[in-house]
Amino acid sequence: MELFSYFFENIPYILEKTWQHFYLFLISWSIAVVTGVFIGIISTRPGKEKIGRTVLAVTGATQAVPSTAVIALVFIFMGIGALPAMFALFIYSLVPVTFNTASGLMNVSPDMKEAAMGMGMTKNQILFKVELPTSIPAIASGIRTAAVINIGTAAIAAIIGAGGLGEIIFIGLRLMDVSRIFAGALPVAVLALVVDALLALLEKAIMSDGLKLSKEN
Amino acid sequence: MQIRLKNLTKKYDNGAFKAVDNISLTFDESKLTVLIGPSGCGKTTTLKMINRLIERTGGDILFDEKSIDEMDRINLRRKIGYAIQNIGLFIHMSVFDNIAVVPRLLKWPEQKIKDRVEELLELVNLDPELHMYKYPAQLSGGQKQRIGVARSLAADPDVILMDEPFGAIDPINREKLQDAFIEIQEKIKKTIIFVTHDIREAIKLGDKIVIMNNGHIVQYDDTINVVNQPENEFVESLLGSDRALKGLEMLSVKDNYIKDFVSINAEEVKTVGTALEYLQKKEKSYAYVVGKKGILLGYCTTKRLQKKDKHDDLIESVIKTESIQPYSNLMEAIITMVEAGLTSCPVVNSKDQLLGIIRFKTLVDIMGSFEKSEE
Ligand SMILES: Nc1ncnc2c1ncn2[C@@H]1O[C@H](COP(=O)(O)OP(=O)(O)OP(=O)(O)O)[C@@H](O)[C@H]1O
Ligand SMILES: [Mg+2]
Numbered sequence: 001m002e003l004f005s006y007f008f009e010n011i012p013y014i015l016e017k018t019w020q021h022f023y024l025f026l027i028s029w030s031i032a033v034v035t036g037v038f039i040g041i042i043s044t045r046p047g048k049e050k051i052g053r054t055v056l057a058v059t060g061a062t063q064a065v066p067s068t069a070v071i072a073l074v075f076i077f078m079g080i081g082a083l084p085a086m087f088a089l090f091i092y093s094l095v096p097v098t099f100n101t102a103s104g105l106m107n108v109s110p111d112m113k114e115a116a117m118g119m120g121m122t123k124n125q126i127l128f129k130v131e132l133p134t135s136i137p138a139i140a141s142g143i144r145t146a147a148v149i150n151i152g153t154a155a156i157a158a159i160i161g162a163g164g165l166g167e168i169i170f171i172g173l174r175l176m177d178v179s180r181i182f183a184g185a186l187p188v189a190v191l192a193l194v195v196d197a198l199l200a201l202l203e204k205a206i207m208s209d210g211l212k213l214s215k216e217n
Numbered sequence: 218m219q220i221r222l223k224n225l226t227k228k229y230d231n232g233a234f235k236a237v238d239n240i241s242l243t244f245d246e247s248k249l250t251v252l253i254g255p256s257g258c259g260k261t262t263t264l265k266m267i268n269r270l271i272e273r274t275g276g277d278i279l280f281d282e283k284s285i286d287e288m289d290r291i292n293l294r295r296k297i298g299y300a301i302q303n304i305g306l307f308i309h310m311s312v313f314d315n316i317a318v319v320p321r322l323l324k325w326p327e328q329k330i331k332d333r334v335e336e337l338l339e340l341v342n343l344d345p346e347l348h349m350y351k352y353p354a355q356l357s358g359g360q361k362q363r364i365g366v367a368r369s370l371a372a373d374p375d376v377i378l379m380d381e382p383f384g385a386i387d388p389i390n391r392e393k394l395q396d397a398f399i400e401i402q403e404k405i406k407k408t409i410i411f412v413t414h415d416i417r418e419a420i421k422l423g424d425k426i427v428i429m430n431n432g433h434i435v436q437y438d439d440t441i442n443v444v445n446q447p448e449n450e451f452v453e454s455l456l457g458s459d460r461a462l463k464g465l466e467m468l469s470v471k472d473n474y475i476k477d478f479v480s481i482n483a484e485e486v487k488t489v490g491t492a493l494e495y496l497q498k499k500e501k502s503y504a505y506v507v508g509k510k511g512i513l514l515g516y517c518t519t520k521r522l523q524k525k526d527k528h529d530d531l532i533e534s535v536i537k538t539e540s541i542q543p544y545s546n547l548m549e550a551i552i553t554m555v556e557a558g559l560t561s562c563p564v565v566n567s568k569d570q571l572l573g574i575i576r577f578k579t580l581v582d583i584m585g586s587f588e589k590s591e592e
Contacts, residue, residue, distance in 0.1 A: 109305070109308075111301060111303040111304065111305035112305050112306075112307055112308070114270065114301050114305060115299070115301050115305030115306075115307070116307075116318075117270060118268055118270055118294060118299035118301060119295070119318055119319050119322070119368075120291050120292070120293075120294035120295035120319065120322055121318075121322065122291060125322070130307060133309045134307075134308060134309050208309035208310070208352075209352060210307075210308055210309045210310060210311065210352030210353065210354060211308060211309045213354035213355060214308045214352070214353065214354035
């Protein structure tokens with residue numbers, strides 16, 4: 001087993017890099033989730049339809065910007081190291097979370113909102129009892145997309161000295177050492193899959209049965 | 218509670234367009250008033266100004282002579298039941314939670330809410346056990362509208378606003394819901410403002426009718442006066458040509474059926490022989506047959522019974538029949554009877570218990586009296 005040789009000979013080192021990778025992801029992604037949901041909510045409050053549409057247009061367009069471009073830009077303005085890398089990852093994850101939160105909230109059925117208002121719910125009650133619960137599928141899918149691309153992009157961020165599993169991959173590429181490349185890429189893939197699966201479970205747990213049923217129809 | 222509109226106006230586009238133009242009228246306490254008119258005439262706008270989903274641009278709205286401006290918007294809405302044009306059930310909430318929304322906003326104790334939800338489900342003819350924990354996605358269109366109605370009644374409001382609550386429903390279920398709704402209003406006697414653009418629905422449900430066009434009131438009167446004395450051609454065209462038939466829609470079966478009639482109780486009369494004897498004694502050629510608790514099973518005729526052995530079970534010779542409910546109107550009764558080819562039709566309550574019979578002849582006589590008043 002040529003392919004696995006580097007992997008098995010360097011398990012402690014790989015674990016250390018995996019942890020570093022996870023750390024980069026976790027910090028940048030969590031801040032992005034909180035910020036993105038917040039921006040999504042603020043930009044879609046009643047009377048702010050214009051802002052909401054602008055946010056959607058901007059985040060929709062920037063989703064197409066390649067991750068290397070974001071990393072390169074951050075490098076130009078902030079130099080190298082873990083902090084600039086995390087900032088790049090934060091920006092990159094922020095986009096899908098914001099986009100999905102805003103579009104989810106903007107797509108809540110106007111009938112439900114009108115009924116809620118007519119029944120005497122306050123604006124906050126409408127947000128927390130109607131808008132957010134019915135937008136969970138959209139928001140959750142944004143959060144999951146953000147997690148997966150964050151973990152993938154973190155590997156590239158090794159270019160600007162972020163550390164993490166990308167470091168092993170890049171050394172492998174330079175040395176043309178397939179076993180090394182593999183030892184770096186495998187944990188990235190596993191990490192992405194595991195995180196996505198955990199988030200899927202969480203989504204299922206907090207989503208109302210009524211919503212699941214209405215999505216099936 | 219009485220609601221008075223005083224020179225109520227809603228302008229759009231900086232005053233260039235008046236969706237509602239200077240209307241004044243009083244919605245009577247405990248009455249069901251129907252707002253009707255062509256699409257875009259301002260019905261929904263009028264309704265939404267009453268619970269301030271739309272702010273008026275002129276005039277005033279008074280609840281028992283108190284101006285709407287003196288009331289807190291949120292509290293006002295919690296005191297007014299509201300069923301919107303497209304139902305708008307919360308898809309992530311169970312039937313129970315949907316109905317419980319306003320009671321919870323008003324911080325009712327949970328047990329009281331539970332009792333209330335069950336009571337309301339019974340009222341709209343849905344089995345609480347079966348439906349309480351379902352989600353909107355598991356309900357038919359008609360069931361959703363029933364929940365919409367139940368939800369608007371939840372906190373026992375004095376005033377209920379309903380915007381085409383039966384709009385999205387097929388004609389048959391629509392009539393059933395209307396019947397159920399009339400029965401409900403008989404019990405609760407609320408001030409209801411009901412929007413529709415179906416004249417038959419208006420005549421059937423309304424104590425009074427407001428006819429609107431282009432943001433104005435064309436006629437406002439008791440339903441019977443609107444039908445008999447339309448203000449102008451616009452109202453006449455809205456009523457359509459068959460006013461005698463429309464008149465039948467205002468009258469309900471419950472005021473026009475006969476309660477003394479011959480029936481056979483299959484719990485006591487078990488054989489063909491005893492049934493025949495009974496019919497001959499009463500000099501009848503047929504009779505309705507009821508079972509346990511007076512539930513209608515059908516009817517039997519002497520002709521048919523004579524062909525059987527007199528020891529045969531009576532039940533086997535019973536012929537099934539159409540029936541009609543007391544809150545249906547006479548128009549529906551006529552249609553049912555014509556379609557089934559009946560000269561009389563049994564009247565049953567919602568539990569299928571036989572209450573009486575309605576005769577075709579009675580209906581024809583009533584129709585004749587309308588035709589006279591039309592001349
Ligand atoms: N926000 C708005 N801006 C401008 N015009 C409006 C607005 N809302 C409603 N209108 C207009 O006001 C008029 C009355 O609308 P409304 O919704 O009250 O009609 P309606 O009688 O309920 O009709 P329908 O039977 O179709 O429900 C319509 O011509 C409509 O186009
Ligand atoms: Mg309308």
